[in-house]
Amino acid sequence: MGLISLLIALVAEKKLSSPFWQFNNAFSHYMAFTKQLDMHNKVKGTLLPLVLIGAPVAICFIVLKLIDDSLLHLLLSTAILIVCFGCVKTRDVYKQYLHSAFRGETTTCDLHYQQLISDKNLPALGFGQTLIWLNYRYYIAIMLFFVAFGAAGALFYRLLCCLNEQQQLMKQEDDDSLAITSMYEKVLFWVDWLPVRVATFGFVLVGHFSKAFPTWLENVADIDKRPQCVLVDVGKQAEDIMVDESDCTAEPCLLVRLAKRNVLLLLATVAVLTLTGIIY
Numbered sequence: 001m002g003l004i005s006l007l008i009a010l011v012a013e014k015k016l017s018s019p020f021w022q023f024n025n026a027f028s029h030y031m032a033f034t035k036q037l038d039m040h041n042k043v044k045g046t047l048l049p050l051v052l053i054g055a056p057v058a059i060c061f062i063v064l065k066l067i068d069d070s071l072l073h074l075l076l077s078t079a080i081l082i083v084c085f086g087c088v089k090t091r092d093v094y095k096q097y098l099h100s101a102f103r104g105e106t107t108t109c110d111l112h113y114q115q116l117i118s119d120k121n122l123p124a125l126g127f128g129q130t131l132i133w134l135n136y137r138y139y140i141a142i143m144l145f146f147v148a149f150g151a152a153g154a155l156f157y158r159l160l161c162c163l164n165e166q167q168q169l170m171k172q173e174d175d176d177s178l179a180i181t182s183m184y185e186k187v188l189f190w191v192d193w194l195p196v197r198v199a200t201f202g203f204v205l206v207g208h209f210s211k212a213f214p215t216w217l218e219n220v221a222d223i224d225k226r227p228q229c230v231l232v233d234v235g236k237q238a239e240d241i242m243v244d245e246s247d248c249t250a251e252p253c254l255l256v257r258l259a260k261r262n263v264l265l266l267l268a269t270v271a272v273l274t275l276t277g278i279i280y
């Protein structure tokens with residue numbers, strides 16, 4: 001069932017462009033609903049994130065548990081997965097970046113890159129490195145959480161990421177806001193710890209093994225290193241980026257292809273585990 005949901009969701013996510021199927025749209029409606037309930041004033045401090053995340057995840061888990069019909073369970077799980085997958089805005093920025101690069105508009109390329117790291121509140125990584133991190137966040141991690149914990153797990157991870165992004169962009173300086181921001185960062189650090197190392201091992205297998213494996217070994221037991229740094233370090237070694245520095249499309253295209261191969265590897269692994277009966 002999980003494999004079928006993943007296959008359908010990966011295909012459908014790129015075809016369904018309606019706002020209905022975009023997580024950011026659902027998230028904005030959810031936040032508007034919590035505002036109507038005056039949730040931010042009723043629930044104070046770090047308890048607020050627990051309620052904002054816990055309530056929809058618990059509802060999702062309970063509803064799916066109560067469904068006895070296998071087909072209905074598959075359809076609902078797949079629909080939730082489609083909504084959780086991907087980020088249309090990031091994909092559009094990537095396409096605009098490539099179009100500008102092919103036209104030789106390097107200044108416009110830089111503007112698209114700055115827009116992306118500003119929207120996602122990311123450090124100044126290379127454009128390709130930023131893309132493989134976002135591919136991990138919007139595809140690989142969600143796939144891993146879905147396989148391990150079902151649709152509720154995928155919803156938990158995506159909701160946690162969106163709440164963290166929103167909190168980072170608010171940039172409030174009051175004590176409650178700073179405590180919530182710190183909480184999101186700490187939770188995401190540990191939530192990403194194992195999935196990032198699983199994802200980077202995929203880079204090792206689909207990329208330059210002899211170069212990437214030693215880097216992966218160095219990072220696998222480093223419990224203090226930020227997940228995105230682990231992902232980027234291994235990703236750079238897994239792909240031979242021997243390109244002309246004036247070609248601003250080479251690095252992003254190479255690393256995006258690496259990320260796509262990693263998605264295919266994960267699908268193949270899930271298929272093998274499903275056929276052998278290890279997962280359902």
